Every structure is written in C-alpha cells, then in structure tokens.
Amino acid sequence: MTAGLTVDEAAQVRLWHRVSQFLFREARLLDEWRLREWYDEMLTDDIRYSVPATDVRGGTADALGLIDDDAARLRQRIEQLLNGEVWCENPRSRTNRMITNVEILTDRGTHLDVAANLVVYRFGHGRSDAYVGKCRVELVVEGESFRVRSRVVVLDHETLYEHGKLSIIL
C-alpha cells in the first residue's frame, strides 16, 4: 500500500495517473502529426469528435457546431492533413497542446468520463494562434489502457475572428 493513502485513494491515484498519461500521449501524438497512430491505437470504432459553436457552446443539441465528425469523417480529415491536400496545413503547422485540470468525473467501471482543460498553440503560415477550451472525453476501458469514444472540445473563445479557421485537430 502506498504510504499514507487508503486502498481506495491509492486506486484513485493510479487511475488518475493512467488517465493523465493517456491524455498526454494523445496530445503528443497529435503534436507530432502521428495522426494515424492516434486514430488506430487510441480511438474506438465509433469515435465522435466534435467542437460546438462558440455562441451556443453545445447547450443545444439541435445546434450547428464547428466540427461533428464520426469515425469516417475523422479518418478523412486525418488523411487529408497527412497527404498535403490541405493547403492551409501545408507546410504543417507546429502545435503544442497543454492538458491540465484532469478530473475523472465518473467511473462506471468500463467507461470513464473525464474533464480536462486544453490550450493548443498553433504556429504556421506566419500566424500564431491559441485555442483555449474544455475537453470532455469518454474513455472506454481496454485492459490496462483506454480508447476514446467521444471527444468534445468546448472552446472558451467568444468568436474565432482572430483565428479565422480551425484546420488542426484540437
């Protein structure tokens, strides 16, 4: 038993550590443009990746967002980014993702709901932009690791007037 912790607390710390390591690895793969690896090794087959609009911020299910990808469209997004067809990501932008405030909201044994804060710096084509948001991730437990089943990034920006576009994966 870890010194000073109850068995329950020690288990929570271990879980939190595993979840954090998983999210950090995800951020690293995305920063290193290892997008196929990310897709193949870290996501479920029914992954949903979405970024709600900055005005309604996901408050309304019927609302139009900025991104609402199923697995097929996310795969397509990745292939386009990697094969140089995306003019605004060619040459590839440099990114640096900061993941903090990792919190396991619910632990349902096979599924975890995780919240984290996210800042993504992007540099490219003479621009530097920061995307700031809150990440809600549903993880499916797979042995000692996880896969992401849902990744929702709620941006805190009122608008993206400054950024213009969102051509990377957050």
Place this chain on the structure above:
Amino acid sequence: MTIELHRPVDDPIVYDDLERLSFRVDRRAYTDEDLAAQEMTRIFDRCWLYVGHESEVPGPGSYVSRDVGGRPVVLARGSDGVIRVFANSCPHRGALICSQPAGQARSFRCPYHDWTFSNRGDLVGVPIPDGYGPGFRKADFGLARHRSDSYRGFVFVTFDPEQPRTLTEYLAGATEYLDLIDDQSEVGMEVIQGAQLHGARANWKLMMENSVDIYHFRALHKRYVSYMESLGSVPPRRRGGFGCALGLGHGANELPPAAARPLAYWTPMFGDEFRPRIEATAARFVDRFGAERAERITGTNRALLIFPNLMIIDAIAITIRKIDPIGAGQMAITSVALAPKDEDPDIRELRKSHYLTFLGPAGFATPDDIEIIESCQRGYLNRTVRYSDLSRGMNKEVPETTDELPAREFWRQWDRLMHGDDGHLDLARRAGTHGVPR
C-alpha cells in the same frame, strides 16, 4: 477637423475596359486604410445591409444584438409582433442597452443609469426624473430606430435616411434568387442555432470575390472533391450553369448540383434510406411549381451575392454569410445555416452534417479559402504588382460559372458608390451588356 481622404475620382481603382475585354482592380483597394474608411461612409452608411432572418426573432419580445456595417444594433420583435432595428446605444449617454447576443425581453435597461426602454423602443423609465426641467419629454429619448424592411424573411437595414430605394428596388434582380431560396418550404425557412463566428486577416472584398468564384473550386478544394467522391458523389447529371449580374452590384452563379441536396435532390451519397422521402419531396415540388421551376428550386445550386456584404450559398446546405470589414486588412465572418422549418429531424441532421463537411472554419473547404485570401493579402505587400485581373468571361454573351462576371458586377457598383454616384442604374441596359440570362 476633417480628414483629407484619398479621392478615387482622380486616381482610378477599377479599370473596366469593354473594348479590350480587360477588367483590373488596383490592389490598393484591398490595402489602403483611407479607402477602407471611405467604404464605411460611401457604402456601408448608404446601402441596405443584411441584419438577420425573421426566424431569429420568432416571437413577441425576442431579440438579437449584433454589429451591422460597423454599428451595434438590436433586431427586436416588439410585444406588438413588429420587427424593428434599433441603435444599440442609450440615447442618454451612449452605453449599449443590450449586451446579450440573443434573448427574450419585455424591456431593455441601460445598466449605466437604469433608463428603461420597451421592446418597441419607447423610453418608459427614468430614475430620479425631477432632475429634468419641464421641457424634458420621454418621447424625445426613445431608442433610435433605423429604417428596416424584410424580403422573404431576410431583414435589412439602411442607415441612410436619403436612401432612395425601397428594399425591393434595392435588391433588384436578387429578389428572384431569394424567392428560389424561400420557396423551399411552404411554412418558411429558419436559421439553425449555432453561428460560426470566424474571420480572416484579409480585406473583406476578397471573401466576397471568393464566394462567387467557382473557377478556384477544383484547384483549391481538391480534398473536398475527393472526399465527396469517396462518399459516392457522382459528377453532375447536367453540365452547364451560368454566372449573372443582377444589377446594383448583386450577382449570382447558378449550376447543376455537384453532389446532392437534402431538400429534394437525392444521389447515392445520401444513402438508400433517405431516397424515398427525398424523391417524394421532389415530386411535391413539381406539383406545386411545375417541372421547370421545381427543378430550379430543388435541383440547382446557387451562390448569391447581395451587395455589399451578404452571401447566400445554396448547395448541399444553405449558408448565410455576412462579411464585415475591420479596417483594410481584416474581416469578421458570421455564417449560419438556413433550413426548412418543417424538415424531418433526420434530414436536418443530414443537412447539418454535410454543411460541416464543406463549410465553416473547420470544414473541408472554408479553411483553405481563408488561408488563400490571407495569402492574397500578404501577396499585395509586394506593391510592384499593382493590379488584380477579373476579366474572365468578358468575351462571352452568357458567362460560365468559372468566369468572373458576378465579381465584376460587385466592383462596378463599388466603383460607382465610391465615386459618390448613388448607383442609379438602368438594369435593362446592363443586362444587355453583361447578360442576365432569363
């Protein structure tokens, strides 16, 4: 103090040479801050400008606040059901009387001194009223109301009390295209919640040009085309299409769908489960409008430019794009989706999904448009290259969609207004010169 502004009269920006079939624009039009300031007074202070759609203020007391032509305004439906556009500025000392982007209100209260206004704009409450003499009348201090009107649900405002045209006159040939959009539902169209608020570090006119430029599609948007093909999208059943000038700076492209349309144009990319319903809808349109007009409403894509800063693109989804200049080198873009109010929920989802594939700051096409116009803006820093060329299609009676007629129509009106011309225009004469196909 008066600021001496650059006078385009003495130093032309637009070179429109019908003899040599050459159309050039001096790139100062995109970079010169004096010209950008002049645009605000000569264009945005005078034209009819798009504010919003009636569906955004659906019931008594509903409102939205936004900037139009650089001015904060409130679009409000009063308790009497009447839609009005007010200056979002307290008549007392100027603070915004509404700082929520949208909502429901019986009254608007200025937070500075608690002056309160009804949702019809009347001043109804002034704290400590004995500070004013007998000459003070509440009736003199209502919210400033702008002249506004709507056409088929699209609400416009003009800040020019002398604007000689009614909205319908101003819209000229563009009314036909707004009809084709609003006719897509018997019970009316509505804006879907969730605005895509983005922008570009480029002159606003570059986005207007880009939005009616189909010439760039296959070059710049290869990745979108290949994605659509991977979904089973087939090349258009019909070839053709045309670009047209609609008068007073408005223009459009009209062409066969490259993919599908969720209203009533099914192709295999939508999947078999939607086929019977979408084809049944198509048949109902034929019953209502006749085969020819039904085909135009349901089976044709269009991009409509309404001068100066509204684009409506009606293709695999409908987007309303309002483009606002921020000085010479930056713009704000507000994009929303328009859809039939009576659309089935699953078809609505299909529409939204395809909207996002193409459009918006994270779609498979718009980010490249943003990047390329920012690239143009950076290219203009090299002033050795003075002009941009927009002459494609001047050699044709009926220009194709890959030509640049709608952009020329935009620039011709821009040029007239910047010269102080009120833009009076003999539509028939221009139709003869530049082709408005009927």
